[in-house]
Amino acid sequence: MTDEQMAPRPLDPVDREIVRLLQKDGRASIRSVAEEVHVSRANAYTRINRLIADGVIRGFSARIDHERAGQGASAYITLKIVQDSWRSVREQLEQLPGATHLALVSGDFDVLLLVHTVDNRALRELVLTRIQSIPGVLSTRTLLVFEETDLDPTDQ
Known part of the structure; x- marks a missing residue:
């Protein structure tokens, strides 16, 4: 199982x-x-x-404080994918450098991916050459993170 x-x-x-x-x-x-x-x-x-x-x-x-670790650009990337391609797309996304969270979601897009890269140039390269070339990915939208805060799970 x-x-x-x-x-x-x-x-x-x-x-x-x-x-x-x-x-x-x-x-x-x-x-x-x-x-x-x-x-x-x-x-x-x-x-x-x-x-x-x-x-x-x-x-x-x-x-991890990604900025202090040299990963100054963070982004949520939304993806629309071909129906029934989740497993194969997920396997490819899991291999991406800097990918830290991945979710299959409902709504206007299918997948939400959080990535951390060295800078915006590396982020652009990741999206345009790696993510958009994955079979099953129809489109992407990148949302830059300006500031982030980790929530303490014990406060919930």
Whole structure:
């Protein structure tokens, strides 16, 4: 069964708290998580591994300041694609340098892609030569990001 086919699993309050803590600090130790949710280290370890195995936790990553990392141009790119081409288009988009978020959506366009590049010239090159040449892509529209703020998932 693929990740897309896995049935959702209800989380109990302890699992929800573990997820919240790891969203806030993915580098938190098992010991600190266990203390925070008032379970043994073995229980916390088992729960975290189960959350990973069940696909609830998909991985751990750092939040990046793209501008400070030398990626000064960010953009949301909307794409209209040929019907039934999502899987093949997605595979190509996932390979793009600087692509950080990809979603199949409803509305006036089909796909929303977030990319970060060194500058506008690199962004232009990415859109005009890479994205628009992908089979199944009918059209694109680029929305430049002037300022962005990461929302803290623990505040929600």
